[in-house]
Every structure is written in structure tokens, then in C-alpha cells.
Amino acid sequence: MEKIKKLTWREIPQARLAVWTLIAGEFVIFGGLIVMYILNRLKYESWGEMAQHTNVWAGTINTFVLLTSSYFVVKAHEAAVHKNKAQIKKWIWLTIVCAFMFLGIKSYEYTHEIMHGFTLPGKHLVAEGLGVESRYWSFYYTMTGLHGLHVIAGALALFFVMRNVTKTDKNYQRIEAAGLYWHMVDIIWIFLFPLIYLIH
Amino acid sequence: MDIHSSNPGLEHEVVVPKEPDYHGHPNYLKIYLTLLGLFALTVVASLLHNPLIVFFIVFGISIIKGTLVLLYFMHLKWEPTLIWIMLGLALLILLFLFIGTYPDIVPVQRYLVPKA
Amino acid sequence: MNTHKKHGFWHRYFFSLDHKDIGFQYMLTIFFMVSIGGFFAYVFRMHLAFPDMKVPLFGLVTNKDYNMLITNHGLIMMMWLALGMLLAVAGNFLIPIMIGTDDMAFPKLNKISYWIFLLSVILMIASFFMPKGGLGVGWTLYPPLSVGDFGYNTPYKSFADRFFTANTFVLLAIAFEFTSLLMGGINFFVTTLNKRAKGMSLLKMPMVVWMINIANLLFMFSVGPLVAGTFMLLLDINVGTGFYDAYRGGDPLLWEHLFWFFGHPEVYVILLPPLGILAEIISVNSRKPLFGYKFILTLTLIAAVLSTMVWAHHQFVAGIDPRAATVFSIFTIIISLPFAGIILAYIATLWKGDLRFTLPMKWALGAVALFTLLGGFTGLHLGASVFDIYAHDTSFVVAHFHYTLFPTVIFGSFAAIYFWFSKFSGRKLNQTLGNLHFWLTFIFFNGFAFPLFLLGLAGQHRRIADYRQFEFLMQDPLPLYRKIATISAVILILSQFIFLFNFIWSLKRGKKETEDNPWQANTLEWQTSSPPPHGNFKVYPVVNYGPYEYNRPDKDKDFTPQNEI
Numbered sequence: 113m114e115k116i117k118k119l120t121w122r123e124i125p126q127a128r129l130a131v132w133t134l135i136a137g138e139f140v141i142f143g144g145l146i147v148m149y150i151l152n153r154l155k156y157e158s159w160g161e162m163a164q165h166t167n168v169w170a171g172t173i174n175t176f177v178l179l180t181s182s183y184f185v186v187k188a189h190e191a192a193v194h195k196n197k198a199q200i201k202k203w204i205w206l207t208i209v210c211a212f213m214f215l216g217i218k219s220y221e222y223t224h225e226i227m228h229g230f231t232l233p234g235k236h237l238v239a240e241g242l243g244v245e246s247r248y249w250s251f252y253y254t255m256t257g258l259h260g261l262h263v264i265a266g267a268l269a270l271f272f273v274m275r276n277v278t279k280t281d282k283n284y285q286r287i288e289a290a291g292l293y294w295h296m297v298d299i300i301w302i303f304l305f306p307l308i309y310l311i312h
Numbered sequence: 313m314d315i316h317s318s319n320p321g322l323e324h325e326v327v328v329p330k331e332p333d334y335h336g337h338p339n340y341l342k343i344y345l346t347l348l349g350l351f352a353l354t355v356v357a358s359l360l361h362n363p364l365i366v367f368f369i370v371f372g373i374s375i376i377k378g379t380l381v382l383l384y385f386m387h388l389k390w391e392p393t394l395i396w397i398m399l400g401l402a403l404l405i406l407l408f409l410f411i412g413t414y415p416d417i418v419p420v421q422r423y424l425v426p427k428a
Numbered sequence: 429m430n431t432h433k434k435h436g437f438w439h440r441y442f443f444s445l446d447h448k449d450i451g452f453q454y455m456l457t458i459f460f461m462v463s464i465g466g467f468f469a470y471v472f473r474m475h476l477a478f479p480d481m482k483v484p485l486f487g488l489v490t491n492k493d494y495n496m497l498i499t500n501h502g503l504i505m506m507m508w509l510a511l512g513m514l515l516a517v518a519g520n521f522l523i524p525i526m527i528g529t530d531d532m533a534f535p536k537l538n539k540i541s542y543w544i545f546l547l548s549v550i551l552m553i554a555s556f557f558m559p560k561g562g563l564g565v566g567w568t569l570y571p572p573l574s575v576g577d578f579g580y581n582t583p584y585k586s587f588a589d590r591f592f593t594a595n596t597f598v599l600l601a602i603a604f605e606f607t608s609l610l611m612g613g614i615n616f617f618v619t620t621l622n623k624r625a626k627g628m629s630l631l632k633m634p635m636v637v638w639m640i641n642i643a644n645l646l647f648m649f650s651v652g653p654l655v656a657g658t659f660m661l662l663l664d665i666n667v668g669t670g671f672y673d674a675y676r677g678g679d680p681l682l683w684e685h686l687f688w689f690f691g692h693p694e695v696y697v698i699l700l701p702p703l704g705i706l707a708e709i710i711s712v713n714s715r716k717p718l719f720g721y722k723f724i725l726t727l728t729l730i731a732a733v734l735s736t737m738v739w740a741h742h743q744f745v746a747g748i749d750p751r752a753a754t755v756f757s758i759f760t761i762i763i764s765l766p767f768a769g770i771i772l773a774y775i776a777t778l779w780k781g782d783l784r785f786t787l788p789m790k791w792a793l794g795a796v797a798l799f800t801l802l803g804g805f806t807g808l809h810l811g812a813s814v815f816d817i818y819a820h821d822t823s824f825v826v827a828h829f830h831y832t833l834f835p836t837v838i839f840g841s842f843a844a845i846y847f848w849f850s851k852f853s854g855r856k857l858n859q860t861l862g863n864l865h866f867w868l869t870f871i872f873f874n875g876f877a878f879p880l881f882l883l884g885l886a887g888q889h890r891r892i893a894d895y896r897q898f899e900f901l902m903q904d905p906l907p908l909y910r911k912i913a914t915i916s917a918v919i920l921i922l923s924q925f926i927f928l929f930n931f932i933w934s935l936k937r938g939k940k941e942t943e944d945n946p947w948q949a950n951t952l953e954w955q956t957s958s959p960p961p962h963g964n965f966k967v968y969p970v971v972n973y974g975p976y977e978y979n980r981p982d983k984d985k986d987f988t989p990q991n992e993i
Binding site for chain 1: 533534610614615617618621622623648649650651652653654655656657659660663667668669670671673675676677678682686
């Protein structure tokens with residue numbers, strides 16, 4: 113790894129500064145949701161039983177998919193540095209395929225859970241006297257759903273940036289900016305996965 | 313209406329860097345493999361039976377993984393301190409939210425539906 | 429640079445990329461919202477003082493109407509007027525030109541954030557016309573009421589029944605408005621950091637640019653949990669997730685925490701930009717450097733951090749942990765120190781200055797006086813939980829926040845408009861009408877808000893449509909106070925028409941502004957022509973002096989433009 117001096121705040125390109133600011137804002141939004149989930153999770157131990165009904169293997173594969181896609185995005189970024197359009201296209205398409213895989217597995221999970229009666233208003237659960245536990249699923253669907261929307265947004269951003277860059281042959285720094293956003297989506301999932309699936 | 317050409321009298325040169333390579337490129341494959349290793353460790357750890365140990369291992373590893381992605385994939389390591397401060401502020405504010413809200417939510421038992 | 433082309437109506441008011449045009453779009457939209465909010469205030473004030481009267485232009489006010497009117501008055505004034513005027517309008521007009529650059533860092537993003545703002549306004553207006561009428565749950569939207577009859581154990585309602593309600597629309601409007609302001613805020617932040625003129629170091633930036641940026645960052649960091657919370661409340665209403673549903677172990681207090689976690693920093697988000705505007709105006713009009721530039725800046729940063737630790741003082745009677753209440757009381761009282769410091773620095777700026785009592789200066793002094801003497805000091809009382817438990821939810825609180833918000837938001841905005849109008853329009857506002865407007869506003873604002881203190885101490889609760897059900901509130905002189913407050917409020921609202929007339933007339937027919945720098949100010953916006961061309965400057969300035977170097981001993985004239993060589 114070559115030694116490179118850290119940038120000063122005067123040198124940072126404006127696209128990257130803007131995306132970092134956006135990421136700080138998104139961290140607070142997701143962080144607020146996660147803080148509320150943790151508070152409720154600490155309050156109700158019985159939510160651990162509900163967590164056992166999640167599909168851990170689907171979640172595990174999804175984590176793997178997102179980690180891999182993060183790797184693809186940095187490769188795309190590396191290709192953007194060398195202005196290698198073919199490579200950019202290849203890595204970003206791979207990332208978008210990962211996004212689709214993620215969403216596909218997620219929808220499989222949702223279907224599975226809804227078929228077992230873990231729906232959003234949780235009528236079955238409340239009828240069984242599991243009103244408190246039904247709110248675990250409220251958090252589950254809200255957090256993963258909001259994350260899913262970010263996956264879609266990130267994939268769209270990557271797609272449009274790639275099309276724009278490869279057509280106009282300029283603004284290569286945009287690949288990195290869109291990539292930063294994609295990594296944020298990955299980081300959020302890294303924290304959501306153990307919070308939702310692993311802690312029983 | 314392209315009036316937004318860059319301003320000749322700016323404090324410092326910005327907008328489009330001639331070389332987008334403003335930072336180091338670590339060996340991405342190595343980082344990726346480390347991440348996968350840590351990830352495998354998480355999955356194995358979650359199969360343990362002591363919930364406390366699982367909790368600490370799983371969250372410790374999550375924090376390490378998140379930090380690795382931030383530092384190397386997002387190149388935070390080479391970004392100005394300003395960005396570190398912004399992200400730090402985000403976490404600090406969440407800490408305030410957690411501490412301030414905790415005593416009113418967690419220890420308090422309000423009206424609950426009795427279990428069947 | 430660029431020629432100033434004349435564009436058509438749509439081009440100028442909808443598709444423009446120029447920061448001044450976008451600022452003007454925001455301003456017109458906000459004037460429209462304020463007129464609605466002001467009209468609502470007029471109707472319910474009339475109803476409170478004269479309960480049986482058919483209010484002119486509205487008719488008889490039912491209890492349901494009353495709830496709807498106060499709720500939407502609060503929401504519109506807090507979310508659209510205060511946040512919009514002081515972040516979006518002030519940021520758009522002032523930041524690029526004061527730091528000496530041509531436009532925002534991302535002009536298209538700026539345009540899109542205005543469109544989203546417009547969308548939020550449309551949703552808000554649409555919420556009045558929902559089948560079940562406007563939202564009437566109080567502007568804080570506390571859950572059991574704001575979820576309404578969509579809770580778990582009520583009969584099934586179709587999705588359309590849930591979606592086409594004022595609750596859903598107002599929440600969507602708020603969410604879009606936050607999105608718009610967040611996008612705008614990122615834009616301002618990047619612009620300020622990356623596009624300053626040559627020589628304009630951070631400590632040579634005018635105070636208002638600092639203040640708007642600090643306010644923006646504070647907004648960005650504190651609004652996040654509420655964005656998540658709004659999303660959750662929307663789901664509670666539309667899908668039945670039950671996050672705040674006590675029946676299923678949820679906690680309405682959670683919403684109160686999230687709301688005030690944003691809501692309290694929000695009042696500082698609203699306060700900081702006017703403080704910046706006052707710094708500009710006071711310094712120019714007392715011909716002295718701003719006292720303690722770095723001192724004010726440090727205090728502002730301290731206050732910004734502290735402001736995220738005080739939110740639960742809005743919830744002292746909501747059943748929060750009393751130990752936490754003590755901590756929040758202490759922080760609330762501590763946070764008054766930085767603001768006292770800032771106000772003292774302004775007073776020190778006035779000290780032995782060569783004061784010019786121009787119109788903007790009158791507004792600025794009025795704002796400082798009212799905000800400090802009546803808004804700030806009563807805030808200290810309310811911050812202490814012992815007193816707050818007594819005064820909570822009475823008119824005392826209403827008077828307190830009108831005394832803090834009205835001087836900063838309204839007086840601050842008017843000061844800014846009277847100060848910068850000639851720069852951005854190229855024409856002068858009529859001074860006689862301006863003076864009339866100022867004195868009427870100043871006197872009748874006090875006439876409206878001061879009696880509320882007395883009513884509140886006498887025990888008058890707010891959000892009650894008809895006080896005749898409480899015998900002790902009908903004893904003399906309380907009904908008289910209510911009438912004084914109402915009549916003053918009506919005159920206050922009417923006197924804003926003077927401003928509106930003056931604004932529109934001067935924009936079209938006012939006297940031409942012949943000088944570029946009528947106030948003899950230092951900052952960069954005065955060093956270009958009025959109105960500034962597209963791209964703001966013909967020759968981009970190079971900054972050599974600080975923004976407040978008035979009366980330098982080595983110069984002949986008493987001001988030194990920042991770009992002077």
C-alpha cells in the first residue's frame with residue numbers, strides 16, 4: 113500500500129463532500145430507527161423468540177451478497193480511475209445483479225414470513241395474545257423495507273451514473289460518489305443483520 | 313444556459329479534479345477476504361448458546377466490519393478530518409438520543425395486553 | 429461574464445437555476461403559506477375573544493374547526509414559515525453572493541429541492557380538503573390522537589380510508605419538506621466550503637453565512653430520528669404497525685421524544701440565522717466591528733451541541749423520569765448562557781457606536797430587545813421543571829414561544845428584507861410605509877402577546893375552544909385581556925398588508941436604487957451592481973479584509989469593503 117497523505121478539507125472534491133454529508137444524514141435517520149429498535153428490544157425479552165422465526169440463512173446469504181457487491185463497486189471505482197469504460201460497465205453491472213439478488217432473496221423471505229402469519233398488523237399474533245411480539249415484525253418490516261428502498265435507490269444511482277459516464281466520457285468522479293452511497297447501504301446492512309437475525 | 317462554469321476567483325481549485333485518484337488504493341481483494349472471514353466468524357459465533365457471548369462477539373465483529381468498509385472501501389482513511397468529525401457527530405447525537413430516551417422507555421411497564 | 433437575459437414567467441419562476449431566482453420562488457411560496465397561517469390565527473383569536481360571533485370571512489367556528497385552525501397555524505408557521513424562510517430563503521439569497529461566487533455548488537439540486545418544497549406545500553394544502561376535514565390534533569402530532577381511529581382494535585378500514593386523511597397528508601408533507609431542506613442544506617454546506625472567493629478564509633466569512641451553515645448542520649443531525657419517526661407514524665396510520673400503540677406495548681412517549689429531539693434543536697435552527705442577520709445589520713448601522721467575532725462563533729458552536737441535550741424540557745408533565753427531568757432542566761438553564769453571551773456581544777457592538785436608526789436597524793433592535801427581555805427570560809423560568817409543571821400548557825407557554833419566535837423569525841426576516849431588498853430588486857422600499865409597518869407591528873405584537881402571560885399565570889389553558897366553561901377564566905379582567913390580545917392580533921395581521929403593498933409596489937414601481945452600496949457596508953454583496961447580474965459579479969472579488977472592518981484608522985472612509993486592495 114503506497115503512502116498517501118491525508119487530504120485537507122480544502123482539497124476534497126465537492127461531489128464527495130456532498131455524498132459524505134448525505135451519508136452522515138442517513139446515518140442519523142437509520143440510527144434513530146435502530147436506537148428505537150434497541151430500546152424496545154431491551155424492554156421486551158420475548159422478542160428474542162420472534163427473532164428465531166427469521167430466516168437466518170437467507171439473511172446470511174444476503175450479507176454475503178452485499179459484501180461482495182461492495183467489493184465490485186470499489187473495483188468499478190478503481191476502473192474509473194483508469195477511465196476504463198469496459199471494466200466500469202462490467203463491475204457496475206455485477207453490482208446491480210447483486211442488488212437484484214438481494215431484493216429477490218428479501219422478497220422470498222417476506223413471502224415465507226407472511227405465509228407463517230407474521231404480517232405487518234399482526235392480527236394473528238395479537239389474537240393469540242402476542243401483541244407485544246407482533247411489534248417485532250413491525251420493526252422487522254420497517255427496517256428491512258427502508259433498507260430495501262435504499263438498495264433500490266443505490267442501484268438506480270449506480271445505473272444512471274454508469275450510463276452517463278460511459279456515454280459522455282467525463283465526470284468519472286461520479287462513479288466514486290455513487291459508490292460511496294452504495295457502501296453506506298452495505299454498512300447499514302452489516303449492523304441490521306445481527307440486530308434482527310442473530311440475537312435471540 | 314450554461315452559466316455555471318467554474319468561478320475563476322475561487323479560494324482553492326475545486327469542482328472536477330484532473331485526476332480522480334485523490335487517495336490511496338489499498339489491496340481491495342485482501343480487505344474483501346478479511347471481511348468474508350469476519351463474516352464467517354459471526355455466523356459461527358451466532359451458533360453458540362451463551363447469549364451474552366454471542367452478543368459481544370457478533371457486535372464486536374459488526375463494528376470491525378463496518379469500520380473496515382468505511383476506512384478502506386469508502387476511503388475514509390484518506391478523507392479530511394472534517395468528514396470524521398461529521399460522522400462522529402452523527403454517532404454522538406444518536407448516543408444522546410439513546411441516553412435521554414432510555415429511562416422513559418426501557419424500565420417502564422405501561423399497560424400491556426395479558427398473554428393468552 | 430454573462431448577459432442578463434430576460435426570461436419568461438415559467439422560466440424565471442419554475443425552471444431557473446439562479447440562486448436568487450430560486451430564493452425568490454421560495455419566498456413567494458412562503459408568503460402564500462404565511463397568509464394562510466395568519467388567516468387561521470385571525471379566525472381562532474376572534475373566536476376566543478368573541479365566542480358567539482360569526483367570524484367575518486369564516487363564519488361560526490365549531491370546536492372541530494378550532495382544533496383544525498390551531499393545529500395548522502402551528503404547523504405552517506413552524507415548518508414552512510420559520511424553517512423555510514430562515515434556511516431556504518436566507519441561504520439561497522445570501523450564501524453564494526456573500527462568499528463571492530456565482531451560484532450554488534449544485535444548481536440543479538437547488539432547483540429540485542424547491543420543487544420538493546412546492547410538493548410539500550401542495551400536500552399540506554390538500555390536507556385541508558380531505559373527506560374528514562383538516563388535521564386537528566395539535567401541531568406536535570402526539571400519537572394516540574394523531575393515529576386517530578386507525579388503532580388496532582377499531583373496525584377495519586380500507587387503505588383508501590386511511591390514506592386519504594389529513595393525518596397521512598400532513599405527515600407526507602412534513603417528510604417532503606424535510607427532504608427538501610436536507611437537500612438544500614447539503615448544497616449550502618458544500619457551497620460554503622468549496623466555492624468561497626479567493627482570500628475569503630473561514631474566519632473572514634460574514635457571520636450570517638456561518639450561522640446559516642451551523643443551523644443547517646444542526647437541522648441535518650437532529651431531524652434524522654424524526655424522519656424515521658414520521659415514517660413510523662405514517663405506517664401506524666396506514667398499515668397498523670403499532671409502534672406507538674400502547675395496547676401492543678408501544679409507547680406514545682417514544683414519539684414525544686423523537687419529536688422534541690428534533691423540535692428543540694429546531695428552535696435553535698430557527699434562531700441562529702436571524703442572529704446572523706442581526707449581526708450584519710447591527711454592525712453596519714453602528715459603524716463598528718462586530719464585537720467578538722470568534723467569541724460569538726465559539727458560543728454558537730457550544731450552543732449547537734448543547735441544544736441536542738435539552739429536548740425533554742417539553743415533556744416535564746408527560747410522565748418522564750423525574751431524575752431525567754432534573755438533568756434536562758439543568759442543561760436548559762445552561763444553554764441560556766451562550767445566547768446571553770451572543771446578545772451581550774451585540775450590545776457591546778452598539779456601545780459607543782455611531783448609530784444610524786435606519787429601518788433595518790429598528791427591526792434588529794426590536795428583535796434583540798423583545799427576544800432577550802421577554803422571550804429569553806421567560807424561557808429560563810419554563811426551563812426549570814418546578815415552574816414548568818405549574819405553567820405547562822397554559823397561555824404562558826404560548827406567550828413565551830411567541831416572544832421567542834416572533835422577534836427572531838418575523839422581525840429577523842423583515843430586518844433582512846428591509847436591508848437587502850434594494851440589493852436584490854434594484855429598487856427602494858418606501859420608507860414611510862416601512863416605518864408605519866414597523867411601529868404597528870412592534871406595538872401590536874406586544875399588545876397581542878403580553879396579555880397571554882397574564883392569562884397563563886391566571887391558569888388559562890391553551891387549546892381550549894371555549895373558555896366559558898371555566899368560571900374562573902371568565903372573571904374580570906381575564907375576558908378583557910383576551911379581547912386586548914385578539915384586537916391587537918387582528919391589527920398586527922392587518923398591518924402586514926402595509927408591508928405586502930409596499931413590497932409589491934416597490935418591486936414594480938419603487939424608486940430606482942442608484943448606489944451599489946447604500947448602507948456603506950463591507951460585505952461582498954454590496955460590491956456588485958444592484959440587482960446583481962446572472963453570476964453575481966462582473967469581476968470576481970478577491971478578499972483582503974474581514975467582513976466587519978468599519979472605522980479602520982488607516983482609511984479615510986469609515987468602511988472598508990472586503991475586496992478593497
